[in-house]
Amino acid sequence: MSHKKSIARELVSTALLSSAGTAGLVSAHHYYRRRTNPQARLSDYVFGALGALNFAVKSKRALAKNMVKDALVVNAISNEHVTTWLPRPIAWVSGVAAIPKLVALDDNEAQDFGVVGIDSQRQLVWQTTMPERVHDIVVQPNPTPNQDDAAKRHVVVMGRRPSERFWVLDSASGQVLHSIKAASNRHFYGHACFSLDGQSLYVSENDTADLIGKIGIYNAKNNYQKTGEIDAHGIGPHELIMHPKGKMLIIANGGIKTEQASREELNLDTMKPALTYLDRETGKLLAQITPPHNQMSIRHLDIHHDGTVMIGVQFQGEKHLNLPLVLTHKFGDDALLPLTMPNNNWHMFHHYIASVAVDSQNDLLCVTSPIGGVAAVFDLTSRALIDAISLPDCAGAATVVDDSANFIVSDGQGLLTTISVDLAKQSLSTDNSSQRMSFDNHLQDVS
Template identity: 55%
Template structure:
C-alpha cells in the first residue's frame, strides 16, 4: 500500500510539472500573439492616419489648386530621396544613431519573457552589474572618456520614493563631442585610464575594432576603496575591484604599454606609507604584487616610453582611511620617483624646491620628458612655479616660464596636464583659477590662457583634418602629414562644456608677430551634466 501511494504522489508531481510547463508555453505564445497584434494594430493605425491626413491635405490643395493630383506626393518623395546623397555625413550618422536608439527602446518596451533557466546557465561565473550601474548608449565610436560629477536625473523616477539613483557617472564621447554612452557610478570617480594597444599606427579595420574593444579603468575618488573596469565601446561594467585589507586607492592608475598590467597608487592605512598595487589585466584584474612608492600620498603615476619604468608623483600628504583631511602640511615631503616596474626598485627620486609643492599630476612626452602639475599647499601669498618638467638624469626640476612670473594666475592649483608630443605643446587646467593655459615646449613659454570657469579635464584632440586655408604658408616649418592634423586640446568643465582649444601653429613658430589674443581659439559644446576632474583620450 505505501508503494502505491508513493507512485501516486510521483505521478501527481509529474503532472503538476507538465502542467506548469504547458502554462509557461501558453503564456509565451500568448505574449508573442499579443506582440504581433500590437505591432499590426500600430502599423494599421499609422497607415490609416497617414491616409486620412493626406486626404484632408489633398482636398484643401484641390480648392486652391484645381490642377493638383495625387501624383504630386510621389514626385515630392522621389525628389527628397535623390537629395539624400548630398546631405553631409554627420547629420546622417546622428539620424542613424537616433533610429538605433529608438529601436533599442522599442525592444526594451516589448521584450519577451526571459527563460530563467537559460539565463542562469549563460551567466555562470559572471557578475551582473545591471542592478548597480545603468548604461545607455548609441552605436558610435568613442574618442574620449570622462568622469561626471552630476549626471542628468531620470525624470521618470523623480517622484519615486524608492529611487536611490545618484549623480555620479562616466561618459564616452565621440569626435563631435556628443555623448555616446553614459554609465552611472555608486560614488564619485577621479582618474580615467584607457588600456593601450600595441600597434596604434595600423589603420586597418581590425585595428580600429581592437581600439574600441579595450578596457577603461575608472578610479574612485580618494580615499575610495574601489575601481571599476568598463568596456570602452559600450560603457558596460565588466569588473568591480575592491582594495585589499588596510589599503585604499589614491584615485590614479596606469597600464603597462602592452596593456597586460595595471599599476594603482594606494595607501597603507596603518603606516600611511604610499604603495603601488600591481594588477593582472588578463586575469580579471587580480592583485599580484605590491611595491613601495618611496614616499607619502602617491597620486598620479604614468608609464615611461621604455615600458620598464614607472614614474610616480608622491604628493607628500598624509591622509587616514576614509578621510581627505591633510595631516602633515607643515612637514610634508613631496617627490617624483622612478621605479623599475617589474621589481619595484627605486631608480631616481627628485624633490621640489619648496616642501609644500605637492607633486600631483603628470603627463609623458614621447621623448621621455615628464610634465608635472603642482598643487601648492602653503600660504596664498607665496609665488612658486606650478608647471615643471623633468627628464631622467636631471638633478632638479625645470619650471616653465610665465610672463612676469605670475603663477598666481593659477591660484596655486593645477588639475590636469596634457601634452601634444608631435607639436611640443602642453595644456594645463585650473578650476580654481578658472582657465586653461597652453605652453610652447620649444621656447618653454606661455602661448596664452583661456578663461574656462571650473575647468579640470584636459586631453589632446583626436586626429582630424585642418581647414584648407590653415597651415598653407608654413610649408618649410611643418611636415606634410602634421599639417593635416588639428593642433590643440579638448578641455572639460563643471558647467557641462567640452571645449576645443585650437592652437594657431604660427603662434608657436612666430610668436613675436602673432597677436596673443588670436593665438588660441575656443569652441565649446554644452551638455546637461557636470564633468569631473579627468578626461582621457582613446
C-alpha cells in the same frame, strides 16, 4: 483673495531675494577671479547658463532622434550601474556628476555620479552610472593596429581618493565588466596606469596602517586579480605614468598624509613630495627628485614622446607665496625645471593645477585650474606661456587626435571646449559644445 495676494507677495519676495543672493555670490566670485586673472568676464557665467539651457531644450529632440536612428541600448548591470549607449566609436572618456538618464527624456530623472564616452563631435556615446564619485579614467593601450582589438579595450575607472574600489568597463559600450575592491589595509588614491602591452595595471594605493604609499599590481588578463605590490618610496602617491620605453614607472608622490575617513591633511608642515622613478618589474628605486619647496605637492603628470615628464603642482603653503606650478623633468637630470610665466604670474592658477596634457607632435602643453578658472597652453620649445583662457571650473584636459584642434578641456558647467593653437601667431582659438552634466576632474583620450 487677501490670502492669495499674501502668497503672491511671498513668492515675489523669495524670488527677488534668491536673485539678489545669486548675483552677490557671482559678483564676489568674479571679483576674486579678476584679481589674478584679468581676462575673466561676467559674461562667462551668462554664456555658461545660456549654453546649458539651450542644450537642455535641444537635447530632448536630439536624443529622441538618436534613439530611433542608432538603436539606443540600455543595460541594467546591477543596482549600482546602469549603462546606456549608441553604436558609435568614442574619442574621450570622463567622469561626471549629476548626469541625466540618457534613456529618459524627463529632466527630473538624474543620477549623481557616472562615466561617459564622448565621440569626436563631442556628443555622448555611452554613459554608466557609478555608486560613488570617480576620479581618473585610464584607457588600456592597444598594442596592435587591428581596429577590432581596439574596440575591445578596457576603461579603468578609479574612485575618488580615498576610495576602496575601481571598475573595469568595456571601452565600446561602457558596460561594467569587473568591480575590484582594495585589499585589507589599503585604499586607492584615484589614479592608475597600464603597462604598454596593456596586460598589467599599476594603481597608487595607501597602506592605511602606517600611511606609506604603495603601488598595487593587477593582472588585466586574469580579471584584474592583484598579483603583488611595490613600495612607492613616498607618501601620498597620486598620478602615475609609464615611461615610453616601457620599463620605468613614474610616480607623483604628493607627500601628504591623509586621514582616510575625513580626507584631513595631517603633515602639511613636514610633507616631502617627490617625482619618483621605479623599475616596474622589480620595484627598484631608480631616481627621486624633490621640488624646490617642500609644500609643492606633485600631483598630476603626463609624458612627452621623448621621455620628458610634465608635472602639475598643487601648492600647500602660504597663499601669498608665488611659486612655479608647472615643471618638467627628464630622467637623468638633477632638478625639476619650471616653465616660464609673464611677470611670473603663477597666482593665476590659485596654487592649483588639476590636469596636464601634452601634444608631443607640436611640443605643446595644456594645464587647467578649476580654482583659477583658467586653461593655459605653453610652448615647450620656448618653455613660455602662449596664452590662458577663462574657463570657470575647468579641470579635465586631453589631446585631440585629429587635426581639428590641439586640446579639449572639460568643466563643471558642462562645456567641452576645444583649443586650437596658431604657432606662427602664438595665439589660441576656442570652440565649445555644451552637455547637461557636470564634468569631473579628468578627461582621457582614446588613442
